[in-house]
Amino acid sequence: EAEAHDLVLSEQMRDHLETVFPTETAEGMDRRQGVLQELERMFHDWMSKLCLEANLPEEEIRKSTVKITTLGSYRLGVVHPGSDIDTLCIAPPVIRREDFFSTFASQLEQHEDVTECVPIPDAYTPIVKLKMRGVCIDLLFARLARAPEAELAEEVVKEDEVLKNMDEKSVRCLNGFRVADQILNLVPDQETFRRTLRFIKYWARRRGVYSNIVGFFGGITWSLLVARICQLYPYYAPNQLINRFFRLYHQWNWTRPVTLCDIVDPANVPGMTSFKVWNPKTNPADRQHVMPVITPAFPSMNSTHNVTETTKRILLDEFKRGFELVQNVEGNKAEWSDVYAPFPFFDEFKHFLMIEILATSEDVYNKFSGWVESKLRILVMQLEAVNGMRIHPNPLQYTLPKDGDANWPFGCGMFLGLIFTPEAGAQPDLQIDLRPAITAFMEVILSWADRDANVGQFRMRLKRLAAADLPDYVTDV
Template identity: 40%
Template sequence: MAAGKEFLGVTPPISTAESSEREKEVTITLMDELRRQNTFESEEEAKIREIVLGRLASLVKLFVRKVSISKGLSEAAANAAGGKIFTFGSYRLGVHGPGSDIDTLCVVPKHVSREDFFDVFEPLLREAEGVSEVSGVPEAFVPIIKIKISNIPIDLLMARLALSSIPDDLSLKDDNLLRNLDERCVRSLGGSRVTDEILRLVPNVQVFRDSLRCIKLWAQRRAIYSNVNGFLGGVAWAMLVARICQLYPNAIAGAIVSRFFIIMYQWSWPQPVLLKQIEEGPLQVRVWNPKLYPTDRSHRMPIITPAYPSMCSTHNVTASTQMIMTEEFKKGAEVVDKVIVGSASWSELFTKHDFFHKYRYYLQVIASTGNSDLQIKWSGTVESRIRQLVMKLEYVDSLKIAHPFIKGFDQVSYCLSEDEVRAVAQGEISDAIANRKKEDVEGKEGVNPVYSTTFYIGLAIEPKPAGAVGPRRLDISYPTTEFTKLVKSWEKFDESTMGIVVRHIRSSSLPDNVFDKGERPPKLVQKRSKGAGKSSNISPEAPNKKPRSSQSMSEIPLKATENGGALIPAALSSVMETFDPFPPKNTEDIKTPQLPFGENAAVATGAVGVQ
């Protein structure tokens, strides 16, 4: 228990009662269901992970020794410099599943720089036996190297402490270790320090793990598990579950899960979720003052990390994603209530999301390049800014919710002509291109691979006012144009190698790769209305029509890379389809910001005809 009081957390427990017999029964069935859902890894995979982490620890020591020698240290000093790894995230919390990655922190002494981490350690990893898919991202908010060792994915962060050597028994709990560190090192250390603090602040670690494993699976299935896209990430979900465990310290997993949904649905946001009292630390660290966060009105669902320096783990939440999560909490509470009384099973809680069946209209954000390594960085950059597009869309009249999906869909298209490259960059991938495999084009000249990642945002439109006649128009030109400008402002953006296209489509035009096999609803065939005057019917069931644009693809110049790879033309960046098959001929009345590259306003207007 916390020093000076008889309970964990910032308030006394709601109840210290033991779980009822019924709650014990549903806990047994919950654990059985989690096993059926394959959320536990096998003993064999667990042993492999331990071996992999042992190898990684040796590689870190080798890296530190190599840098130490290069900087003039003696053999004895280089060997004593040490270096240590710490795990955090789902693996450290004990809720990881088969195939999940391991979040790992490499702690090095003061003479090893961040540049050494990427210039020395990354090449060393590439040469190490059993290591594959090495990809460093030094410019990330938290610089990272992604690797695989024996097919186990690992995310490597690095922190340099103000110590001449790193002993094997080092603990990161001491706040004084953060003295005089730069902000990136403080952020890197935060993951491990927060994870350890969460485990220290829960009354029963095993109950916490069982409950969190359930909530994590539920959030993933309901497509609300993603910090970058405005929902909650792993650390936020862990803190929410930990807080419920503090409020019911003697409850078991079934009871914790039941109370979780009820409390989360009724929670009075923006009341901050705290696992412990926030205290001002004495350290001079150039990071945010933790006392400001609980009163910061810009944070809609503040969940504050318990380790110094405390941070808000939910600063990405928007008005739309908050409403979506609140609705999911409500649905979850209804299902769990039925489970408790015996009228439903736990499997109903883990029903897959209905994102691609839920809306009539969607935005597609397509990031594309001609190089696989470049695509990883470019698509990651675009994804990190999707939240900004959502926030801008929320200000559009008649748009209730802009719902981002939690991941992008990757695709490689092998194009045989410039026309095909243009089409793919626009998101128009024919069956011929989609079915074309790498082996089908080997040895052929003029083959251009196009790597694309497509992100989706569902658009919920307000109901048509009573008595309104005819289709309405939803002008999303400003947010979409500002978004393309934003992603192009990335310091490494190159218009000759990177493409960004934003367009809106109907639900009936969604590509097959967003659906599981047999999941796509059958398309209804309707007779086409006669006469142009009856063409405003744009229901999802209406037959697809070829999108019109005031500028055809063939009129847009296309370049090619020096090495033969496909370059996505920058001029495609703002080209967008319109839902209305007969857009207004007079574009002078359409007010839209100045568009780059001289596109006609009608091309990028984004004026969506809606029913």
């Protein structure tokens, strides 16, 4: 159990964190609540209009008015001023996904308070990214197979039964809500969980390992890992949980998954046998996962399928470093700020691969940069296979200066650190050719579905650089 010394350390940790990573203010939470209410009003009006056009009886329309709810960090109660809101539109069977991504997305774009709106209907988990009144929103859509009573929608979707006959993409979107709800139910103390998670999320961002898309861990994975530590040590204070977090996951046997509860086999659930549940014994693809962290809601999925051998190595190094520094904090040899000191990416490496993403308009830039970022993991895997070299992806996008290239007013740079070491197979006379890996990556990028519609409006540059030749927009940061 926590002793007086631990309670003092935990308070110091909270004070440190509040100065650099403050929780959202009451005013900020009110603004967020207002945005959610406006989204729900728009969604309700849009759905009612579609139902009327479909000549549905009034009773059916009343039943069909479902709702907008939240998931992710907002639902878990870990909100800071810069965080976005993961939001889910729960729709009745009469509303089609195609309508949501066309007519509703168009209404959002035309709303006077919306400054950005990018529908991505072809993503693995389809999403509309938008900014309303300065708040960033990730909007998901789930279409129910049966319409529940509107006021019961949130309770109904917590039950596995609701998934029967739902389409796969809707199940994926709905499970974001169901997973967040189950995490809160499965931890012994929600406030201790939140305090610990806030620290870990801030630490992960500062150390450059917070990015599911690039192959590190995303928000849901960090939440699951913290929740498991809370389960294992139910009476510990946050500082003790952070110590155990780093120690346990550095030493973890990653041939075994991290789980919060037993994985339910769909064969045991009538009407659910079509669902694919994470199972390395029966699914060859699941055996390839290198750091499995499994979601608790049925059907259980691996939240870390993007992790590669490279990002696993980096994560394990960071867990080891974190544990050593937390021990130093406990021994009064270091401060909490030392634990989450930023990873000195551009000082750490002598060689880099630079990827610049350029566009002639903000709309094309948002779409093309999202596409490139979503495929960066493929480049990492291609480069992993190059003998003599290790790589270190940086998940950040660095905005190009507005006074740069007049032909390309919108752009960003992304970077990979390159390390040539004997441990990686490098020899003095070894020729290291990056072209096959880069060519394979370029072929993937050029398969962009919007390529033909935006000819001449986007460009990607790849260049190998020495540290001395890095552009000013990263060295001046």
